Amino acid sequence: MRIGVIVGSHRTESESAKVGRFLSEVLSATDGVSTWTLDLGKTPLPLWDEALWSNGPQWSMMPELKSELDACDGFVVIAPEWHGMVPAALKNFFLLWAATGELSHKPALPCAVSAGEGGAYVISELRMSSYKNNRLCWLPEQLIARQVKSICNDDTSQNDAALHDTFATRSRYALDLLLAYAKALTSVRDSGLIDHDTFMNGM
């Protein structure tokens, strides 16, 4: 099983990427699970435009990116809270995918990141408006990495032990559920019911 970790910060060295590394290590330590990471801070994508439909030169990375996404069975989507919103790079990412494969009918665990006590706005925004045409299936559970500078650090002396342990325990639980959903939703994708030609833009 392969899980894609999508890091939604624009910053090249973001706290979201740090959380992504932590979650990726937890997943990789699980039997039969591998991970692939797309960090939108390190690998920025162009803003959506019509040339996407005619394979314009600025979209030359799409076939490779599509095949990486196609190979994933589920996703962790990490979104820092910026001005109470999901960063534009991540919203742009969701605009790019609408075919069978990629994100469609695959489970995703949303993980918000906040330097303080925020994070709830981005969870709401992701659940409300980031799945219709790409058909990503948000898990009912979620993670919020609050006080992020005090958790998930490689140098564990920088962690607040209690905060980190709480996040680690929740992560293990949520990631195990993600893996179970990833296994279960394979049968939905294999059912022959999915018809994106007739219902191109959802119902």
Ligand SMILES: Cc1cc2nc3c(=O)[nH]c(=O)nc-3n(C[C@H](O)[C@H](O)[C@H](O)COP(=O)(O)O)c2cc1C
């Ligand atoms: C432009 C900008 C806006 C931000 N707005 C919020 C916010 O509304 N709520 C919040 O909890 N944190 C906010 N933060 C702080 C982030 O939670 C913090 O930078 C955290 O490290 C996650 O961002 P990162 O993954 O880009 O490092 C903001 C940060 C930036 C750069």
